[in-house]
Amino acid sequence: MKTTTTTGPPPQPLHSLKPHRRRHLNRIFAAVYTLAIISLFYHHTLKLFHSTTIISLSLFISDVILAYMWSTTQAFRMNPVSRKEFPESLEKFLERKDFPAMDIFICTADPYKEPPINVVNTALSVMAYDYPSEKLSVYVSDDGGSELTMFAFMEAAKFGKVWLPFCRENNITDRCPDAYFRSNYVVSADQVMEVKVLLNSKQDVDINGKLLMPNLVYFSREKSKTTPHHFKAGALNALLRVSGIMTNAPIILTLDCDMYSNDPSTLERVLCYLSDKFRKPNCGYVQFPQRFHGLNKADIYASEHKRLFLANPSGMDGLFGPSYVGTGCFFHRRVFFGGPSAYIEPEIPALSPSNIVDKPINSEQTLNLAHHVSGCNCENKTNWGSKMGFRYGSLVEDYYSGFRLQCEGWHSIFCNPSRPAFLGDVPINLIDVLSQNKRWSIGLLEVGFSKFSPLTFGIRAMGILMGQSYAHYAFWPVWFFPITTYAILPSLALLNAIPIFPEVYEPWFFLYIFLFIGAYGQDCLDFILYEGTFVRWWSDQRMWLIRGLSSYLFGSIEYISNCLGVPSHGFNVTSKVMDDDQSKRYDQGIFEFGVSSPLFVPLIIAAILNLVAFLGGILHIFKERSLDNFFIQILIAGFGVLNSLPLYEAMVLRSDKGRIPIKTTITSTTLTGVLYAISYFILKT
Ligand SMILES: O=c1ccn([C@@H]2O[C@H](COP(=O)(O)OP(=O)(O)O[C@H]3O[C@H](CO)[C@@H](O)[C@H](O)[C@H]3O)[C@@H](O)[C@H]2O)c(=O)[nH]1
Ligand SMILES: [Mn+2]
Structure with missing residues (x-):
C-alpha cells in the first residue's frame, strides 16, 4: 500500500468539499438573463419617454426591484458546494x-x-x-x-x-x-x-x-x-x-x-x-x-424555507461561508x-x-x-x-x-x-407564520438601512458576492413593492380596460414571457435539485407572494413608523403550542386563518380583485374574439386566481374554525370596491 505522496496537497482526512456541477449552467444562464433584463429596461425607458404615468412608473420601479433582487440571488448560484465529514x-x-x-x-x-x-x-x-x-x-x-x-x-x-x-x-x-x-x-x-x-x-x-x-x-x-x-x-x-x-x-x-x-x-x-x-x-x-419535523406533505406555509436554510447556505459555503x-x-x-x-x-x-x-x-x-x-x-x-x-x-x-x-x-x-x-417545530397557522416573517422583515430592514448595510459596509468588507448575499436578505422586505404592484395593478387596469403590457405579436411580448418563465423555471429547478418536490415548490412560490402582500408590506410599514418614533412590540416569540383542531387541519394541508387580522386583508383584496378581473377578461375575449391587448394581464390575473384558491375556499366554502372570519371578508370586499373606485378616477384620467 502506498503511504506517502510527494505531489499535491496532503489528503483531507476528516472532510471533503465538492462544488456542484450546476454552477457552470448557472453562470451561463446568469449572463443570458442579464441581457434580457437589459432589454427590458430599454423597453421601459422607451415607454417612460413616450408617456410617464402612474402605471408605467410603478411597473418600472417594480422591475428595478425585481431585477436587483434577482441579481442578489446570483451570488448564491455562482459556486454552490457540498461537504462531507468523516467523524468515524x-x-x-x-x-x-x-x-x-x-x-x-x-x-x-x-x-x-x-x-x-x-x-x-x-x-x-x-x-x-x-x-x-x-x-x-x-x-x-x-x-x-x-x-x-x-x-x-x-x-x-x-x-x-x-x-x-x-x-x-x-x-x-x-x-x-x-x-x-x-x-x-x-x-x-x-x-x-x-x-x-x-x-x-x-x-x-x-x-x-x-x-x-x-x-x-x-x-x-x-x-x-x-x-x-x-x-x-x-x-x-x-x-x-x-x-x-x-x-x-x-x-x-x-x-x-x-x-x-x-x-x-x-x-x-x-x-x-x-x-x-x-x-x-x-x-x-x-x-x-x-430542519423541521411535522411538516405537511405540501408544506403549505413553506416553513421549510429551503432557500434560506439549504440552497443559499450551500451557495455561501463556496464563498466565505453561510450566515448564522x-x-x-x-x-x-x-x-x-x-x-x-x-x-x-x-x-x-x-x-x-x-x-x-x-x-x-x-x-x-x-x-x-x-x-x-x-x-x-x-x-x-x-x-x-x-x-x-x-x-x-x-x-x-x-x-x-x-x-x-x-x-x-x-x-x-x-x-x-x-x-x-x-x-425543530414550525408554526402551524398562517397568522403565526406571517407575524414571524413580519418580525424578520423589520429586523432585516434595520440592518439594510443602517450604517452597516451589506450593500455598502458589507461589500467593502467582504467583496461583491458576499455583500450581495447578505443584501439579498436585508432587502427581502422590499419585495413587497413589486409583489403588491403585480398583484393588483394589472387587474385594476384590466377592469378599466387599459392595456399595460405588450400585445401578443410584439417581440416585447416574448421578452416578458422569457423573463417570467426563466426566473420561475430556474427557481423551480433549483428547488427540486435541493431535494424538493414540485408541490412543495408550488407552496413555496405561493408563500413568497403571500409574504410579499402581507409580512413584507406590514413589516416595511412598521419599520418606517419605528424610524418615525412610533414604538413597537419588539420580539414577538413564535408560538410552539399545538392546538389539536389546528394540528388536524394542518396535517390535511388546509390553510388556517381563524382570527381576524389586518395581515390577511391585502391577501383577500388581491384574491377578489384577480378573480373579478380574470372573469371580466375571459368575457372580453368572448365578446371581442381577440385577446391581443390584454393577454398578459389576463394571464397574471389567472395566475393570481390559481394561487388564491385556498382563500376562496376559506372565505365561502369552509365552515370550520380555521376559515376566514366573515368580518375580515366584509372589510376586505369593501376595501376592494374602494380600490376599484379610486383606480377608476386615477387610471382613466
Ligand atoms: O426575548 C427573547 C425572545 C426570544 N428568545 C428565544 O429566541 C428563540 C427564537 O425565538 P422564536 O420565537 O422561535 O423565533 P423564530 O422566528 O421562530 O426564530 C428564528 O428567528 C430568530 C430571529 O428573529 C432567531 O433568533 C431564531 O434562531 C430563528 O430560528 C426562542 O428559543 C426564544 O425563546 C429569547 O431567549 N429571548
Ligand atoms: Mn422558532
Missing part, C-alpha cells in the same frame, strides 16, 4: 480525552408559547450526546423568568420528585404542570436573577451510579424596565458571560428551545472542523441547516472577542476566551461572579453588543451577528449531514 475517522487523530469542552446554550422566553416540557426535551436531547460528559455543559436561559420552567428543569435533573412536594407545600390542586402554570403565572416586566447548578459533572452520576452527568445550569438573567434587555441577543450574551465564568468551553452551540438534537454523534462531526487540531485559523462557526441562522450553530468562543487578528480583551479578565477555569462550577466564588455578570447593568459602557458577543440593534440578531462576524474576517462552514442533526 476522528479517533485516529484525536483521543477522546483530548476532545475540547463544549457549552450548549438553550434559549427560552415564554412559558405560554414555549411549553417548558418541550424545552426540557430539548435539553435532555443534548445532554445525551455521545461525548465525554465531563466536557459537556448545558446552559438554559429562561427569559420568561418562569418558575415552571425552572421546576421542569429540576425535575429533569433529579429525575422527578420535585414537582409533587412543591404542589403539596403550596397547596396546589392543579397538579398538571401546564394547568397549574396557566392559572398562576403572572408576567412581570422585571425579572430577578437566578443561576442554579442543577447537575454538576464532577459529582452527579446517573441512576445506576456509573456514568457522570453533564453540567446542567438553569439561568435567568436580571431584567429591569429601565434597561433594554435586547431580547435573545441579550440572553445569549449573558449566557456567554455566565458560561465563561463557569466552564469557558472553547466551543459553543446555540439552540432555540424547540430544536432538539436528532443525532447523538453531531459533536464529533463538528470536531472535524472545529477542534484545535483541524480548525483553520479564521474559521469561526459551523452552521447546520434548520440562530440555532444549530457551533461557534468558536474566540469569535465573540474581535476579528481573527484583532482580539478585544473583555473588561473582566476571567471572561477571556483563553482563560482556563480552575474553580468548581458551584463554588461560592464562581456563583458570585456568575451573578455579577448576569446583572442588567454589567453591560453598561462596555463593548458587549457592539464589538463583542452577539450584536444588538436588529430583531434578527442571528443574521446581524453572523454578518458582523463575517465582516470582521471570520469564515464559516455549512454542515448538512443526511441525518438531520437537529429538528
Whole structure:
C-alpha cells in the first residue's frame, strides 16, 4: 500500500468539499438573463419617454426591484458546494480525552408559547450526546423568568420528585404542570436573577451510579424596565458571560428551545472542523441547516424555507461561508472577542476566551461572579453588543451577528449531514407564520438601512458576492413593492380596460414571457435539485407572494413608523403550542386563518380583485374574439386566481374554525370596491 505522496496537497482526512456541477449552467444562464433584463429596461425607458404615468412608473420601479433582487440571488448560484465529514475517522487523530469542552446554550422566553416540557426535551436531547460528559455543559436561559420552567428543569435533573412536594407545600390542586402554570403565572416586566447548578459533572452520576452527568445550569438573567434587555441577543450574551465564568468551553452551540438534537454523534462531526487540531485559523462557526419535523406533505406555509436554510447556505459555503441562522450553530468562543487578528480583551479578565477555569462550577466564588455578570447593568459602557458577543440593534440578531462576524474576517462552514442533526417545530397557522416573517422583515430592514448595510459596509468588507448575499436578505422586505404592484395593478387596469403590457405579436411580448418563465423555471429547478418536490415548490412560490402582500408590506410599514418614533412590540416569540383542531387541519394541508387580522386583508383584496378581473377578461375575449391587448394581464390575473384558491375556499366554502372570519371578508370586499373606485378616477384620467 502506498503511504506517502510527494505531489499535491496532503489528503483531507476528516472532510471533503465538492462544488456542484450546476454552477457552470448557472453562470451561463446568469449572463443570458442579464441581457434580457437589459432589454427590458430599454423597453421601459422607451415607454417612460413616450408617456410617464402612474402605471408605467410603478411597473418600472417594480422591475428595478425585481431585477436587483434577482441579481442578489446570483451570488448564491455562482459556486454552490457540498461537504462531507468523516467523524468515524476522528479517533485516529484525536483521543477522546483530548476532545475540547463544549457549552450548549438553550434559549427560552415564554412559558405560554414555549411549553417548558418541550424545552426540557430539548435539553435532555443534548445532554445525551455521545461525548465525554465531563466536557459537556448545558446552559438554559429562561427569559420568561418562569418558575415552571425552572421546576421542569429540576425535575429533569433529579429525575422527578420535585414537582409533587412543591404542589403539596403550596397547596396546589392543579397538579398538571401546564394547568397549574396557566392559572398562576403572572408576567412581570422585571425579572430577578437566578443561576442554579442543577447537575454538576464532577459529582452527579446517573441512576445506576456509573456514568457522570453533564453540567446542567438553569439561568435567568436580571431584567429591569429601565434597561433594554435586547431580547435573545441579550440572553445569549449573558449566557456567554455566565458560561465563561463557569466552564469557558472553547466551543459553543446555540439552540432555540424547540430544536432538539436528532443525532447523538453531531459533536464529533463538528470536531472535524472545529477542534484545535483541524480548525483553520479564521474559521469561526459551523452552521447546520434548520430542519423541521411535522411538516405537511405540501408544506403549505413553506416553513421549510429551503432557500434560506439549504440552497443559499450551500451557495455561501463556496464563498466565505453561510450566515448564522440562530440555532444549530457551533461557534468558536474566540469569535465573540474581535476579528481573527484583532482580539478585544473583555473588561473582566476571567471572561477571556483563553482563560482556563480552575474553580468548581458551584463554588461560592464562581456563583458570585456568575451573578455579577448576569446583572442588567454589567453591560453598561462596555463593548458587549457592539464589538463583542452577539450584536444588538436588529430583531434578527442571528443574521446581524453572523454578518458582523463575517465582516470582521471570520469564515464559516455549512454542515448538512443526511441525518438531520437537529429538528425543530414550525408554526402551524398562517397568522403565526406571517407575524414571524413580519418580525424578520423589520429586523432585516434595520440592518439594510443602517450604517452597516451589506450593500455598502458589507461589500467593502467582504467583496461583491458576499455583500450581495447578505443584501439579498436585508432587502427581502422590499419585495413587497413589486409583489403588491403585480398583484393588483394589472387587474385594476384590466377592469378599466387599459392595456399595460405588450400585445401578443410584439417581440416585447416574448421578452416578458422569457423573463417570467426563466426566473420561475430556474427557481423551480433549483428547488427540486435541493431535494424538493414540485408541490412543495408550488407552496413555496405561493408563500413568497403571500409574504410579499402581507409580512413584507406590514413589516416595511412598521419599520418606517419605528424610524418615525412610533414604538413597537419588539420580539414577538413564535408560538410552539399545538392546538389539536389546528394540528388536524394542518396535517390535511388546509390553510388556517381563524382570527381576524389586518395581515390577511391585502391577501383577500388581491384574491377578489384577480378573480373579478380574470372573469371580466375571459368575457372580453368572448365578446371581442381577440385577446391581443390584454393577454398578459389576463394571464397574471389567472395566475393570481390559481394561487388564491385556498382563500376562496376559506372565505365561502369552509365552515370550520380555521376559515376566514366573515368580518375580515366584509372589510376586505369593501376595501376592494374602494380600490376599484379610486383606480377608476386615477387610471382613466
Ligand atoms: O426575548 C427573547 C425572545 C426570544 N428568545 C428565544 O429566541 C428563540 C427564537 O425565538 P422564536 O420565537 O422561535 O423565533 P423564530 O422566528 O421562530 O426564530 C428564528 O428567528 C430568530 C430571529 O428573529 C432567531 O433568533 C431564531 O434562531 C430563528 O430560528 C426562542 O428559543 C426564544 O425563546 C429569547 O431567549 N429571548
Ligand atoms: Mn422558532
